[in-house]
Amino acid sequence: MVGSPVNDALDLDVSVVQGASGDLVRVTLRGDLDLAVESDLVERVEQLLRPPRPRRVVLDLSGLLFMDSSGLRGVLRCARAAREAEVPLALGVVPGPVTLLLDTAGVTGWFDYE
Amino acid sequence: MSRRVAAVSESVSIAGVGFSGRPPEPAPPSDALVSFVLDLPGRVSSVAVSRAAISGLRAFLSRPRLQRFELITSEVVTNAVRHGCPDPGDLVRFEVVVRPDTAVASVLDRGQPFHAPVQRPEAGSVEGFGLLVTAELAAWWQVEHTGGGNRVTYAV
Numbered sequence: 001m002v003g004s005p006v007n008d009a010l011d012l013d014v015s016v017v018q019g020a021s022g023d024l025v026r027v028t029l030r031g032d033l034d035l036a037v038e039s040d041l042v043e044r045v046e047q048l049l050r051p052p053r054p055r056r057v058v059l060d061l062s063g064l065l066f067m068d069s070s071g072l073r074g075v076l077r078c079a080r081a082a083r084e085a086e087v088p089l090a091l092g093v094v095p096g097p098v099t100l101l102l103d104t105a106g107v108t109g110w111f112d113y114e
Numbered sequence: 115m116s117r118r119v120a121a122v123s124e125s126v127s128i129a130g131v132g133f134s135g136r137p138p139e140p141a142p143p144s145d146a147l148v149s150f151v152l153d154l155p156g157r158v159s160s161v162a163v164s165r166a167a168i169s170g171l172r173a174f175l176s177r178p179r180l181q182r183f184e185l186i187t188s189e190v191v192t193n194a195v196r197h198g199c200p201d202p203g204d205l206v207r208f209e210v211v212v213r214p215d216t217a218v219a220s221v222l223d224r225g226q227p228f229h230a231p232v233q234r235p236e237a238g239s240v241e242g243f244g245l246l247v248t249a250e251l252a253a254w255w256q257v258e259h260t261g262g263g264n265r266v267t268y269a270v
Contacts, residue, residue, distance in 0.1 A: 032165075035192050036158045066165065068188040069243035076240040097181060104185075104250045105243045106234055 010037040012044055022055030030063040033071030041071075045078040049085040057082055058114050060092035067098050072105060079111065090114045147174050149211040154191070156199025156206055156223075164191040164208055168219075174212045175270075182251045183217055183270045189244040190221045190266045198223025198263060216253070220267040227259040 010031040017024040025048050033041065048057065059078060061067065067075075075091070082089035090112040093099055102108045152167060154160035168184045175183060187208075194206045207222040232249040235242040248255055248268060255268035 032162060034158075034161055034188060035196070036162065066184070066188070068161075068185055068192065069247050070188075070192055072243055073240045080238075080240065097185070100181060101185065101247065104247050106246075107243075110237065 010040070012041065014044070014048065016054075019055065022053070024056050024058075025054040026058045026060060028060040028063060030065075032066040033061075033064055033074065034066065034068050035070035038070050038074035038077075041074045042077045042081070046081050049081055049087055053085055053087050055087070057087055057089045058092055059089065061098045062092050062094040064096075064098050067101050069101070069105065072101055072107065076107070076110075088112065145213050147212045147214060149209075151210075152208040154195075154206045154208055156195050156204040158192075158195060160195055160206060161188055161191050164188070167208070167210070171210075171212060171217070175217055179217065179270050183219070186248050186251050186255075186268050186270065187219060187221075189248050190219075190268065193244055193266075194221050194223040194225070194264075197228070198225030200224060200226075216269050218267065218269045220265055222260065222263060222265045224263040228257065228264060230257045 010029060010033060013028040013030070015026045015028070017026075027045060027048070029041070045057070045059070048054065059075060061075070064071075079089050092114050093102070099108075102111075148171065150167065152164070154163060164187050165184050168180070168187050171183070172180055191206060191208065198204075198206065201224070204224045207220075209220040209222075211218050230245055232245050233242065234246060251270070252268040253270055255266065258265045258267070
């Protein structure tokens with residue numbers, strides 16, 4: 001487990017489960033995901049997608065206290081980077097501010113979920 | 115209230131904070147439960163400051179309304195600091211009035227006039243969700259061109 005505060009508003013914890021067919025990477029976000037930290041999230045996930053590529057990435061958003069459309073753009077950029085790297089990416093969510101945003105933006109069906 | 119907001123960021127200038135029964139400068143509408151005005155620096159950290167100010171209204175708004183108000187505020191203030199502060203030192207004025215039946219906020223910037231066609235982004239898009247979220251969650255909203263910028267007003 002490698003935890004690191006992106007800034008005062010967002011923490012990212014990255015856990016890696018090693019397996020014979022590749023690593024399972026879980027990125028746990030806690031705090032607020034908005035314009036101030038969007039690019040930090042994308043850069044971190046792009047690093048994790050570099051070779052040797054993981055078998056699967058989960059972005060666990062269930063610990064977020066807030067996410068707006070800038071945060072959503074960050075998540076969508078992560079999903080696009082994962083597609084380009086041919087690594088399956090899934091979201092972890094619980095009902096709350098994140099699902100309010102996903103539903104309102106009409107993108108709930110754009111993602112896979114764990 | 116003023117102490118709470120000031121604690122979030124010392125660089126925020128509080129132009130006016132008001133509670134009913136204690137007239138501030140500028141005076142709030144007489145039926146307001148609470149009103150305040152913030153002058154926010156045109157930088158990304160101001161988005162979180164605007165949300166913190168809204169979260170302080172939890173005594174006046176139900177949780178779902180507060181959640182919608184906070185999300186719309188984040189969208190509109192984000193747009194203002196990204197596109198509405200062309201010069202260093204430009205401020206975003208954030209005005210809030212809460213009445214018994216409605217909560218209204220205005221965000222004033224110094225950006226070029228913008229028109230607001232609300233379109234649902236196509237699948238695969240990563241941009242263009244801010245106005246959609248605003249339009250979907252606000253009870254009403256409008257954009258006015260003030261001559262020196264834009265005023266976006268919305269209510270929940």
